[in-house]
Amino acid sequence: MSKWLLRIQLMGLLMVSASATSSPLCATDDRGRKVCLDEPAGRIAALSPGATELVYAAGAGNKVVAVVSWSDYPPEAKDITSVGGHARLDLEALVALKPDLVVGWVTGNPSEQMDTLMDLGFPVFFIEPRDFEGISTAIERLATLAGTEVEGNRVASAFRQGMTRLAAKYVDADPVPVFYQVWDQPLMTINDEHLIGKVISLCGGDNVFGELPRLVPRISREAVLAADPEAIVAGGMGEENRHWLTAWQEFPDLTAVRRDNLFLVPPSLIQRPTPRMLEGSRIFCEKLDRARNRR
Numbered sequence: 480m481s482k483w484l485l486r487i488q489l490m491g492l493l494m495v496s497a498s499a500t501s502s503p504l505c506a507t508d509d510r511g512r513k514v515c516l517d518e519p520a521g522r523i524a525a526l527s528p529g530a531t532e533l534v535y536a537a538g539a540g541n542k543v544v545a546v547v548s549w550s551d552y553p554p555e556a557k558d559i560t561s562v563g564g565h566a567r568l569d570l571e572a573l574v575a576l577k578p579d580l581v582v583g584w585v586t587g588n589p590s591e592q593m594d595t596l597m598d599l600g601f602p603v604f605f606i607e608p609r610d611f612e613g614i615s616t617a618i619e620r621l622a623t624l625a626g627t628e629v630e631g632n633r634v635a636s637a638f639r640q641g642m643t644r645l646a647a648k649y650v651d652a653d654p655v656p657v658f659y660q661v662w663d664q665p666l667m668t669i670n671d672e673h674l675i676g677k678v679i680s681l682c683g684g685d686n687v688f689g690e691l692p693r694l695v696p697r698i699s700r701e702a703v704l705a706a707d708p709e710a711i712v713a714g715g716m717g718e719e720n721r722h723w724l725t726a727w728q729e730f731p732d733l734t735a736v737r738r739d740n741l742f743l744v745p746p747s748l749i750q751r752p753t754p755r756m757l758e759g760s761r762i763f764c765e766k767l768d769r770a771r772n773r774r
Contacts, residue, residue, distance in 0.1 A: 506620035508605040509585055509613070516602060519626025520580035524573055527565045527584040530606060531556050532753035533614075534582060537621040538630025544576045552747060552755070568592050574599065580624055582606060608752040610677055615639045617752070638754045645681065645760055652683025655767045658708035658735070659686065661750070663723050665697050674752055675714075682764035684710070704730060710770040711735040712763065714746035738773045742766040 503515040524545035525531040531550040534543055540553065548564040550556045560576065563569040565587045573581075578601060583593050585607035597603050604624060608614045615635040622631020657679050661667045669675045671689035679686045687706040688698060703711075713723040724741040727733060735741060744766065748759030 504624055504626065506604065506623045508620070509607045509609075509617070510605045512605065514602055514604045514624065516580065516624055520602075520624050522576065522578045522580070523625065524562065524576065524578035524581045525550065526562075526568065526582060526588050528552070528747075529751040529753055530582040530584060532751060532755065533606065533617050534621055534625070536631070536634045536754050537618045537625055538627035538634070539621065539625035542625060544578060545573055552753075570595060574601075580604060582621065606752075609672070609674060611642045611674075611681075611756070612639070614752050614754065614756065618754070634754055638757055641757045642681075642760070645757070645764065649681060649683045649764055652767070653771055654683060654685045655770045656687050656706070656709045656734075657684040657767070658688065658703055658706060658711045660711060660713045660723060661695060663726075666700060666703070667695055667697050669695055674756070675749055678749065678756070678760045678763050681760060682767045684763075684767050704733065707734050709734050709738070710740040710742060710767060712742045712744055712766060714744060714750055738770065740766075740770045740773060742769075 503517055504519060505513055505515040507513050520539070521542055522544045523534055523539060523542045525534050525543055526547055528547070528550045531543065531546045532552055534540060535553055535556065540555070543556070543559055545562045546556055546559045547568070548561060550559070550561070560572070562573040562576070565584055567589065570592055581596055581601050581603045583603050583605045585605045593603060604621070606617050608617050615638050618631050618635040622628045659668055659675055659679060661669055661675070668688045670691045670693065671680065671686055673694050676686050676689055687708050688696065711724065711727055721743060724743060727736055727741060730736055744759055744762050748755050749763060
């Protein structure tokens with residue numbers, strides 16, 4: 480009898496195991512596509528610096544086999560094989576690495592190259608968070624596909640709670656008219672629909688170009704002078720672009736210049752949709768607090 484019971488229990492365990500392994504891991508990406516894997520991803524290609532950070536945040540950094548240029552965080556990501564830049568991929572090198580999950584950038588990766596990858600049968604999961612909650616869910620969804628839900632859910636929850644606390648702190652803050660300079664030549668900014676635009680709003684800022692229709696519009700210097708922002712915040716490639724700010728000092732009548740409200744926020748903390756945006760948002764809010772105190 481005992482042998483018979485043992486056999487039944489063993490068969491039951493095998494059936495449960497088979498059922499678990501036969502259930503695919505599925506998540507919906509930011510293009511609304513349902514992506515399913517038969518088993519947790521073990522070889523991940525991250526095709527933007529932000530995607531790289533999000534995969535690491537999801538607890539799957541040890542599974543990344545390919546990144547693109549400027550994937551510099553966390554530091555160990557710099558040692559991973561690069562397959563070109565986000566705007567032009569080395570498809571031959573990427574395919575040779577045999578990823579079982581490709582994390583793409585909705586508007587940043589070339590559509591024809593991404594189509595080629597999908598035609599070749601590579602599972603592609605597109606991400607591009609447009610709000611703070613989107614960052615948390617991106618981490619959770621990547622964790623689902625990588626089988627690292629415990630770590631991914633922990634990081635996502637911490638980010639979600641941190642942004643909620645920061646928003647509550649500045650909910651009644653006096654508005655500060657802000658110009659955010661995302662690039663120098665050509666001069667570019669962001670509108671209110673952009674994730675950085677949402678950081679400005681969270682901190683009690685008033686984006687002077689927030690109503691423009693394009694997500695990242697090009698503007699003229701004359702338009703900035705006409706808007707006369709109370710604060711100018713700069714970002715860009717690399718962590719130091721102080722010359723972008725000093726160029727505005729040619730206009731001493733500009734309110735932001737007259738009150739010394741020319742600020743730099745490290746772009747990697749504010750321009751990538753990753754958990755580090757919490758730190759970048761805190762810095763941004765502190766800069767606007769300085770502007771309020773200089774009134």
